[in-house]
Amino acid sequence: EPEVTQTPSHQVTQMGQEVILRCVPISNHLYFYWYRQILGQKVEFLVSFYNNEISEKSEIFDDQFSVERPDGSNFTLKIRSTKLEDSAMYFCATGPRADTQYFGPGTRLTVL
Amino acid sequence: TQLLEQSPQFLSIQEGENLTVYCNSSSVFSSLQWYRQEPGEGPVLLVTVVTGGEVKKLKRLTFQFGDARKDSSLHITAAQPGDTGLYLCAGPKHNTDKLIFGTGTRLQVFP
Numbered sequence: 001e002p003e004v005t006q007t008p009s010h011q012v013t014q015m016g017q018e019v020i021l022r023c024v025p026i027s028n029h030l031y032f033y034w035y036r037q038i039l040g041q042k043v044e045f046l047v048s049f050y051n052n053e054i055s056e057k058s059e060i061f062d063d064q065f066s067v068e069r070p071d072g073s074n075f076t077l078k079i080r081s082t083k084l085e086d087s088a089m090y091f092c093a094t095g096p097r098a099d100t101q102y103f104g105p106g107t108r109l110t111v112l
Numbered sequence: 113t114q115l116l117e118q119s120p121q122f123l124s125i126q127e128g129e130n131l132t133v134y135c136n137s138s139s140v141f142s143s144l145q146w147y148r149q150e151p152g153e154g155p156v157l158l159v160t161v162v163t164g165g166e167v168k169k170l171k172r173l174t175f176q177f178g179d180a181r182k183d184s185s186l187h188i189t190a191a192q193p194g195d196t197g198l199y200l201c202a203g204p205k206h207n208t209d210k211l212i213f214g215t216g217t218r219l220q221v222f223p
Contacts, residue, residue: 004154031209043155043200045210056208091154098209099143099162103154 002026004104006092012110016081021107023075023092032075033093033101034067036060043091049075082111114139116201116214124220125191133186133217135201142204144184145211146175149198158186191221 005024013019025032032049047057049067057065066078075094079086087110093101119134135144143162147155159168161177161184168175172195174187184201201214 033209033211035211042215043202043211043213045212048209056210058210089152093211095209099204100145100157100160101209101211102157103147106152106154108152 004092004094004102006090006104006107008107009105010108010110012112013082015084015111019079019082019109021077021079021090021092021109023077023094023104024073025075025092025094026096026102029094029096029102031095031098031101032067032069033095034077035091035093035103036088037091037106038088046077046090079109082109084111087111114141114203114205114212116203116212118199118201118214118217120217121215122218122220124222127192127221127223128190129221131188131191131219133188133199133219135184135186135214137182137203139206140181142181142206144177144181144201144203146184146186147200147202149200151198155200155202188219191219193221193223195219196221 007022034046035043037043045058047061048055064080069075089106091106092104095101117136145160146158149155159175164179164181166177172189176185199217202211
């Protein structure tokens with residue numbers, strides 16, 4: 001069964017450094033999302049991406065964050081200058097339609 | 113603000129018992145999804161319910177969407193240790209596809 005994959009599984013970085021989290025969506029899915037989950041807290045929405053543009057973003061998704069599909073298949077989340085509070089699990093999700101989202105295994109980001 | 117409250121928050125049962133998890137809101141949702149999440153992993157989609165009153169079965173799991181589309185339930189028959197995990201309901205915020213997650217029910221099934 002097709003799955004969403006994410007790399008790396010764990011990323012450790014210094015505060016102020018840039019990180020890029022990568023996601024390979026399920027083939028033929030049209031809707032792409034990033035969520036994050038701070039340890040012990042709920043999964044929270046960051047951004048949705050459809051038809052090669054952001055369709056919605058949360059208040060968390062400020063100018064330090066960006067998303068793109070550089071080669072039409074991978075879907076990336078970039079954090080330009082990481083902060084301590086960016087430490088979390090980051091989940092990519094994709095779907096064939098808006099009401100069905102399949103999540104990847106996540107990238108654990110640790111900012112030191 | 114659309115909120116999804118789940119109950120109970122924690123549930124510990126013996127293998128073979130039945131259980132029901134509830135997901136409630138004061139808001140109408142166009143659909144609700146149920147996920148199961150293991151520690152350190154991503155939520156795994158179990159089912160999507162769309163129609164008010166809809167019942168879906170997935171082996172020993174039965175999902176129901178309330179008639180008014182404000183609530184949902186997950187019933188597990190003859191629970192097994194492999195059912196252990198965090199069960200989450202989630203629904204799209206009104207007029208968007210941004211998922212709002214419920215508060216979660218942590219299930220522990222003892223052999």
